Amino acid sequence: MLDDFFLRAIVAGIGVALAAAPLGCFVVWRRMAYFGDATAHAAILGVAIALALDIPVFGAALVVALCMALAVTALAGRGYATDTLLGVMAHSALAIGLVAASFLSGVRIDLMAYLFGDILAVSKGDIALIWGGGALVVALLFWRWQALLTATLNPDLAIAAGLDPRREQLVLTLTLALVVAMAIKVVGVLLIAALLLIPAATARPFARTPETMAALAAGIGVLAALGGLRASWVFDTPAGPSIVCAAAALFLLSVIVSQLRRARVGS
Amino acid sequence: MTRNTAPLVEVTDLTVRLGGQTVLSHVNLTISPAEIVTIVGPNGSGKSTLLRAVLGAVPVAKGTVRRADGLRIGYVPQKLAIDPTLPLTVDRFLSLPRRVSAQRRKTALDRAGAENLGNRQMTDLSGGQFQRVLLARALLDTPQLLILDEATQGLDQPGSAAFYERIAEVRSTLGCAVLMVSHELHVVMAASDRVICLNGHVCCHGTPEVVASAPEYRALFGTGTHGALALYRHEHDHNHDHTHDHGHHHADDHTHDHEPTP
Numbered sequence: 039m040l041d042d043f044f045l046r047a048i049v050a051g052i053g054v055a056l057a058a059a060p061l062g063c064f065v066v067w068r069r070m071a072y073f074g075d076a077t078a079h080a081a082i083l084g085v086a087i088a089l090a091l092d093i094p095v096f097g098a099a100l101v102v103a104l105c106m107a108l109a110v111t112a113l114a115g116r117g118y119a120t121d122t123l124l125g126v127m128a129h130s131a132l133a134i135g136l137v138a139a140s141f142l143s144g145v146r147i148d149l150m151a152y153l154f155g156d157i158l159a160v161s162k163g164d165i166a167l168i169w170g171g172g173a174l175v176v177a178l179l180f181w182r183w184q185a186l187l188t189a190t191l192n193p194d195l196a197i198a199a200g201l202d203p204r205r206e207q208l209v210l211t212l213t214l215a216l217v218v219a220m221a222i223k224v225v226g227v228l229l230i231a232a233l234l235l236i237p238a239a240t241a242r243p244f245a246r247t248p249e250t251m252a253a254l255a256a257g258i259g260v261l262a263a264l265g266g267l268r269a270s271w272v273f274d275t276p277a278g279p280s281i282v283c284a285a286a287a288l289f290l291l292s293v294i295v296s297q298l299r300r301a302r303v304g305s
Numbered sequence: 306m307t308r309n310t311a312p313l314v315e316v317t318d319l320t321v322r323l324g325g326q327t328v329l330s331h332v333n334l335t336i337s338p339a340e341i342v343t344i345v346g347p348n349g350s351g352k353s354t355l356l357r358a359v360l361g362a363v364p365v366a367k368g369t370v371r372r373a374d375g376l377r378i379g380y381v382p383q384k385l386a387i388d389p390t391l392p393l394t395v396d397r398f399l400s401l402p403r404r405v406s407a408q409r410r411k412t413a414l415d416r417a418g419a420e421n422l423g424n425r426q427m428t429d430l431s432g433g434q435f436q437r438v439l440l441a442r443a444l445l446d447t448p449q450l451l452i453l454d455e456a457t458q459g460l461d462q463p464g465s466a467a468f469y470e471r472i473a474e475v476r477s478t479l480g481c482a483v484l485m486v487s488h489e490l491h492v493v494m495a496a497s498d499r500v501i502c503l504n505g506h507v508c509c510h511g512t513p514e515v516v517a518s519a520p521e522y523r524a525l526f527g528t529g530t531h532g533a534l535a536l537y538r539h540e541h542d543h544n545h546d547h548t549h550d551h552g553h554h555h556a557d558d559h560t561h562d563h564e565p566t567p
Contacts, residue, residue, distance in 0.1 A: 188402040198380035245392040
């Protein structure tokens with residue numbers, strides 16, 4: 039049934055959206071937006087390495103993204119402000135990745151696909167990776183959900199409850215690297231952070247608990263994937279950016295509706 | 306009353322270094338069941354660090370922090386900045402990190418004086434309501450030790466006085482020990498069994514009367530506290546003015562001069 043490339047794209051897009059939504063909520067709550075961006079940008083270095091050594095892109099991107107995230111976590115609070123550190127490392131990794139890729143002949147076209155995604159070219163194998171990785175991400179988050187929320191509220195509160203906030207941070211780091219690696223094919227490294235942030239931010243005004251926010255974000259992510267793919271079909275636009283545009287449109291709608299609602303309550 | 310008097314927490318010769326700086330040096334502290342111990346001290350004197358060391362949240366450079374086996378600690382943090390992007394009802398907040406039955410949530414909210422707040426968003430609460438919800442959360446597991454870190458920050462004076470009254474009440478209902486930090490000397494000291502005056506090291510300690518009249522304490526807080534202390538009990542202005550300059554180094558010799566007179 040997955041013989042149609044457009045159907046494959048839809049299945050891949052939904053898979054990424056479902057995994058990115060709950061993680062994206064944590065990225066929003068913990069103000070890790072830039073951290074997500076940095077991890078995603080670093081993945082292009084993994085792509086270059088994979089192309090040079092002829093190894094699977096998914097694995098290489100995962101490893102490099104993970105190394106990046108761990109390095110930032112380890113270095114944070116050692117003299118540099120975290121945003122400075124992230125800026126230096128993220129853009130350095132992106133630049134090094136681009137330079138390294140230029141040494142490889144014939145990959146220039148390929149690299150564009152990794153920067154902006156190439157969802158219409160996903161294979162059945164990609165779909166398996168995306169859904170397998172996504173299931174792992176959701177399972178990890180589900181397993182650590184309560185502890186993660188507590189550590190997000192306040193690290194000392196978590197310690198007083200016998201939890202280790204650093205371990206919970208590690209769970210987020212790992213899931214973030216996983217999402218980055220599986221989303222490269224769909225939206226590309228430059229737009230992954232958008233897929234994490236925008237659905238979560240869109241869901242916020244309509245949620246009263248963390249769980250409803252994550253569920254709403256998942257629905258919004260799926261809607262954005264479907265809408266974006268449809269738009270890219272109709273208007274012949276690049277699929278990855280179209281998905282992000284659809285998410286942005288939903289976000290705008292959410293802002294307008296919540297403002298109107300607030301005005302009505304206020305009056 | 307027969308109760309186990311083995312200490313809940315025993316801090317021995319504790320030294321803590323944070324970012325290359327020695328924040329605490331050679332601190333000793335014992336907390337027995339059901340007593341209220343208050344740590345006072347100027348800003349940057351290591352009060353919060355000491356609390357966090359008791360919690361086990363800071364690395365110990367030297368010395369030991371020993372907690373009784375299976376000690377149940379209820380912790381009320383100094384400040385809990387809930388990100389506005391995080392939707393959270395009071396009930397949901399109480400169920401972190403462990404799910405808690407509606408009955409237990411209600412009991413804890415009632416005990417903390419936060420009745421009927423369960424359905425509200427955390428970010429919509431007033432300062433006083435927020436603190437009472439934090440207290441309710443700390444009371445969920447009927448703790449043996451309640452730790453409060455400047456829990457009344459941002460409350461007005463009647464608000465914080467009411468809060469400490471509430472703490473004393475909780476102590477007598479639950480029989481838990483209380484370890485707290487505060488800068489509101491008079492309010493807190495009135496409610497304390499023991500006071501520890503901290504400035505990187507223990508300057509002096511003892512009953513509120515003893516500490517309030519200790520020259521080390523006065524050296525730290527100045528005579529400006531006279532008026533405030535008068536609020537809590539009568540003034541102790543007998544013959545300390547002759548004391549030579551202590552520079553608040555050696556602590557204990559003074560507290561021993563003044564056996565508490567109950």
